[in-house]
Amino acid sequence: MFMLLNRRNFLPWSQAVTIALGGCSKLSYINGQAKVPDEADPKFAECEANDHLVIMWIFNSMESQIYEIFAYSNTAQSLWESLKKMHGQQDNASRIFELQQEIFCSKKSSNQSFTNILGT
Structure with missing residues (x-):
């Protein structure tokens, strides 16, 4: 791969x-x-x-x-x-902030699992 x-x-x-x-x-x-x-x-x-x-x-x-x-x-x-x-950097502050923003802005529909949301 x-x-x-x-x-x-x-x-x-x-x-x-x-x-x-x-x-x-x-x-x-x-x-x-x-x-x-x-x-x-x-x-x-x-x-x-x-x-x-x-x-x-x-x-x-x-x-x-x-x-x-x-x-x-x-x-x-x-x-x-x-x-x-x-x-x-494992503790890359900008990447942590970016991930927090993505999580905050993502919305879960009733037919989506949490792991499917994280995969998008």
């Missing part, structure tokens, strides 16, 4: 991306373990290409509204850290 990052699914999305990157031996580009060689080093171009590849994979796994916010990230690690900062 392929999922796109949206405003509500960072935790399962990040787990899926982490597994995918680990399977491609590219996890080090988001977790800070990749050692970037000096620009004079012949391995620099390969490292930079791999970093851009990881950025592209992450961008392609986002909904367009999310992509637009992060489109100018320079490295895969900075992109990942920015995503975690914005979407990975």
Whole structure:
């Protein structure tokens, strides 16, 4: 199952991306373990290409509204850290407020269960 990052699914999305990157031996580009060689080093171009590849994979796994916010990230690690900062907060006050508003504004009809209301 392929999922796109949206405003509500960072935790399962990040787990899926982490597994995918680990399977491609590219996890080090988001977790800070990749050692970037000096620009004079012949391995620099390969490292930079791999970093851009990881950025592209992450961008392609986002909904367009999310992509637009992060489109100018320079490295895969900075992109990942920015995503975690914005979407990975368990105590994200703005998301809590948004959910409270959705619950407050939702109306239950007589033939709808509570779980069906939450699923909308």
